Amino acid sequence: MIELTVNGATHRVDVDPATPLLYVLRNELGLNGAKFGCGMGQCGACTVLVDNRPVFSCLYPVSSTAGRSVRTVEGLGTPARPGPLQQAFIDTQAVQCGYCIAGMIVRAQALLEKVAHPTENQIRAHMSPNLCRCGTHMRILEAIRKVASSGVLHAATNEENRS
Structure with missing residues (x-):
């Protein structure tokens, strides 16, 4: 049994420790935001945050999540209340097929x-x-520039860190 914390909730899953995190998220936890793209960590469709750092979940073994916090796009907002980046992607019509968008967000x-106000070069x-x-x-x-210039995401993050 492997215990992992995803979007603030603790889960126990019975999988091989070498199983890629992506498969656990999708097949065991029903979190389908992260997508299988290339399976080689070259496209980013499977990007999730582990301890606030982006990782390619198709390459990241679930055993490496022990004691760490995992966040997926589902943990950033809901269809009824999208997070700031999710709303900005909607507002700017940044989604076409939608396959890469969860990883991008x-x-x-x-x-x-x-980085509260990243430069264009930092963003790129x-x-x-x-x-x-x-x-x-x-x-x-x-969409990213829109949220960065508003400061709303960084302000919310700073507030969470003070709690």
Whole structure:
């Protein structure tokens, strides 16, 4: 049995410790936001946060989550109450097919929690591991800039850290 904490909830799963986190999230926990893209950590569709750092969950063994906090796109908001980045992606129409978007949002979340007002170069460098085959990169960048300029995400994160 492996115990892991995902989006603030503790789960016990009976899987091989070498099982990629992506498969546990999707098949055992029913969290389907992270997608299987390439299976080689080269596209970013499977990006989740482990201790607030973006990781490719298709390569990350579930055993490595012991004592760590995992966050998925489902932990950033709900359909009824999207998180700031999720809402910005909606507002800027950054989604075309939607396959990469969960990974994009999660990676952007990590950046904006760390850097309140990133430069354009910081945003582009941070987002570069994640690919969008539909070509909505400009709208994705626009959504990230929108949230960064509002400061709402960083302010909420700072408030959580004070609690």
